[in-house]
Structure formats: structure tokens, C-alpha cells
Amino acid sequence: MHRIAYLLPEGFQVMALATQAVFELANLMLDQPFYAVETYAMGGMARASAGLVLPATPLSARSKADTWLVAGNLTPQEPAAAPELIRLLSTVAVSARRMAGLCTGAFLLADAGLLDGRRATTHWYWAEALQQRHPQARIESDRIYIADGTIWTSAGMTAEIDLALALVEQDLGAKVARSVAHRLVMHQRRSGGQSQHSEMLRLAPRSDRIQLALEHARRNLSRPLSVEALAEAANLSPRQFSRVFTAETGQSPAKAVEGLRLEAARLMLESSRHPLEVVAQETGFRDRRHMREAFLRGFGMPPQAIRRGARAQP
Template sequence: MIGVLIFPDFQLLDAAGPISVFEIAARFAGGVPAIRAMAIEPGAVRSSSGVEMVARSTRPSAAITTLIVAGGEGTRAAAACSKTLSFVRGMARRGVRVASVCSGAYILAEAGLLDGKRATTHWQRTRHFVATYPWVKLEPDQIFVRDGDVWTSAGITAGIDLSLAMVAEDFGEEVAQKTARQLVLYHRRSGGQSQFSSLLELKAPTGRFAPLLAWARENLDAPLTVEDMAERAGMSARHFSRAFIAETGTTPSKAVEKLRIEVAKARVQSSSEAIERVAETTGFRDPERMRRAFIRAFGQPPQSLRRAARAG
């Protein structure tokens, strides 16, 4: 059974998205949907939109095999609720697969489920999350992350991608693909695909690393290792990496990749320059490496973006 934990001022789609995925998948798998909305205070729970969802108590939870924790405006209060944290910890101790959508990662972090683990959350919350939970190995540029039986996802619709990945694990890839088509999704995004919105943050960087990023943009054909960037910033590599994540919301290597993708995309779409040449001069070196980066960021390879730009 799938349990979806909600609380006052939760984000409605954080709960409704996964619920719809598992409902449709169960029918394709030939079963009956077994899904339960749960809350510490059962009954009608008001979402941040004002729409209410009826939730059952968290007490009869023995049948739950997967727990999905919603996010939303009420996350801070939920993460400070001892009953909520105790429930989440108890489910994890039982070996239940636990997941969060968007800011629901704060609840998992407060419960101690993310200690020393890889995780992600919405890109807008990255800086605050890193500062609050430095012991969590945050991967701020991912759609969703799995570390053992703990799953975390980025903002809102990424919860659908996470749920589809769980469906693929539970019922197989065919059922997951059928479910995605039923939901009229263009394609099922992998966990490694970038949160596209985070790419926008580096287009006009501000703060103390702005000069460094401007220099990197002008020298994309150089290796631009963490050590290279730390030396230019006058910092040790370890201190530089921590400070850079706190300032920009992403790792130095991911930032460099974003800059390379941004420049490469513009050249792919606006010129007839050979893909191999674009890869070489933007620092990807290998066209295959650039292709994989494009698929993570845009869900399409460079050739598809070029064809679309020409068609447009």
C-alpha cells in the first residue's frame, strides 16, 4: 500500500501527482489501487490552495510499504512536529520505502533519514537546505535522487517522475511507460536530468563568485577543474566547494557544465557548425559527453535541438 503523508498547507500536486501515478500503474498491472492519504490529525486537511483532501490517521500503518511525504507552505511546521518526525522515523525503521516531494525533504532531514545520504529538493531552496543540513549530500541539480530506500525529488512535478521510477521498479518499465502515456507526459524524465530552472541562475550570476564564473565562461575550452577554480578564487579546494554550493546552489563542476551547455546550446541552435567542433570548443571534448549533458538538461540531444530551431 502507498501512504501519502500530508499536513496543513501542503502542496496539492505533491500528493495528487504520485497518487495518480500509482492509481494508473496499479490498473495497468492488473491490480486494484491501494493508496491512502494520511495525516497526524486525520480528517479534511486544507492544502495551500484552499482545496481539502480527506486523510486517515497515521496509526493503522502496518500495511504501508511506501511512504511519500508531501511538501508545501506548511513544511516548516510539519518538520517541527514531533509526532510527524516520530511517524516518519518509525516507518523507516520498519524498512518502508520513504520518499519526499519538493520541500518534503526538510521533514526527512529533520527526522534524520538523510544523514550522510544523497538527496535533492527544489532548486530555490538549495542554499537554505545546504546551510541547515550540511551533513546531507545534497545534489541540487537532480530531478530526483535515490539513496537506498530513501528517495527525494525536486519541485512538485518531479514527484511524478520519482513515482514513475518507483512504478518501474515495482511493476517493470512497460507499466511505467504506459502510465506516463496515460498521463500524457512527453517523456519520462530520469533522475539524473537537470532541474531546468536552475540553469537560469547562472546566466547573470551575482555575489562573490560572479567574476570567477565570468572568467570560466570565457575559458570553457580549459579543463576548469575544482582545483583550477579554487586556485583562481584564492581558496583551498575543500573550502571553495562548500562556499560555492552555499553561494550558488550548485557544485563547481555542475556550474561549469551549465555554462558549457548554455554556450553550446546557443551555437548548436544558431549555426551550422559541426557538433564535434562545438563539443571541442566548449570544453566537452567528446560529442557523446555533450550529448549526454544535453539529454540531462533538455531531454533531447543537440541534433534534435538544432532541427527544432531550424523548423521554427
């Protein structure tokens, strides 16, 4: 049985505990207990930032687990973690198969010396602080999660679920991970290379009709997406749709669709080996040249440079 151990520091953020549902449902999919989940804390008591107090197994040098998931808190730089906690974290890491920092839990891994020379991520708000505190680590502020060897780190909140699903996929395969995501009613299971910043979230329309139009666009990027087609999805006239869309998102429909296409194309470039012509076709650009022009406007660099940067990372 694979032992999953949660380390909860003082003031931990309760979202970390939501990831336990991933391992619980994986057991359910298998009809047998593959994972055993345990919770550890200094002194045997864990207090969350929201005030919740949980009993836990006292952390010691003899604590053992296959995978440790280290929770973070809302203000990771103050106060600093207790030296004894960092010492014990370094000790238990020696015998573990994997160590994972959930959100700002990456600060604890870094304090324990586990991120030295490694790629890692954390919540975008705290990425610069983590890099300054640990210049020997390579912090990437725009990733959902990163696995560098046996050390895993994730962005904040919901990205912790994506990391937990990736752990399940590594252990049990993609089919089980997809089934768990489906049971969790996840709209989308994100890869580690995906950006922390979502174009859909940035547009943030207020009305359901504009949201429906954007969802229609996201699902049909490879097709022509005229104002008339989007207006039909929103059940509005083209003129009324353009006016309402711009008022709610601050962008024209054409500009918003280009942003969605850029986001999808960048992900394909970073996570696949498809030729540029295929990436352009799948994400709705007229051709490779059209996609290049959009990348220069949106990212300030051509698609080839983004792909080279992704491949250059270990």
C-alpha cells in the same frame, strides 16, 4: 498488494496528490490492483496550502506501508513541523521498504534523520536552506530526483510525477512505466539525472512558430540545423526568422541550438557509458573536440570532468 501511503503535513502542496494518478494507472495497465493507495495526516485531517481540506487516516506508530510518499509545503522552513510528526515519521520508516520526499517533503525526511549521509534533492529554490539546516546530508540542487538506497527525493511540482514513475518502473518494469507516462500525455519522461532547469523553458518563446522551430531542433539535434532549416519549420523566411527568434528568446538561433545540444550531451554523459565520439555525434557536434570547446564555454569544464563527477556519485 503494495501499499502506498501519503503523509500530508499541515499546509501541504496539492501537486503531491497528482502523483496518485501514476499508481492508479499502473493498476489499470495490469488489469489488477497491484497498488493500494492510502492517505495519512496528524489528527486525521489534512489542510492544503490552497485551502483544500481532506479526511485522512490518523498517523500513528502502528501505521504501516511499503512505500511512504511525504508531501511538502510552500514554506518548508516556517513553521517547523510538529515534533510528534517527525517522531512518528522516524518510527514508520523502520518497517517501510522505501521513503520518498516529494519536493520540500525532503525537509521532513531530513528532520527525521533519514537523509543523514545520503544524497538528496529538493526544489532548487529551497536546496541551499535544506543543506544549511542539515549539513550532514548531501543536497544536490540540480536533479529531477535522486534514489539513494531506500530513500528517494524529488525536485518540485512536476518532478514528483517523474519520481512516481521511477517507483513504478522499479516495481513493475520499464514497459509499464512508459505506458503510464503515455496515458498521462507526458511530453517527455525524465530521468533522475536530468537537470531541474530546462533549456527549452529558459528560452521561452512567445509565438507558436518559434516554439515549433525549437521543437524541431530538439528532435533533430544529430542533424545539421541551419537557420534555413529552422525557418522552414517555423514557416518563415530565414531573415524574418532570425529577427523574430532573437527578439523572442534573446539569443541567436545558433546560440540556442548549441544550448540544446549541450543539455542533451550532458544528460548522455551522466546517464550512459557511450564514448565521447558517440555523444558528440548523437547531439550534433562536429566531433569530440568541437563538443569539448562548447562544454568549456557553457559549463566551464570539459565533458570528461562532468562524466567523472557523475560516476563518482554513489
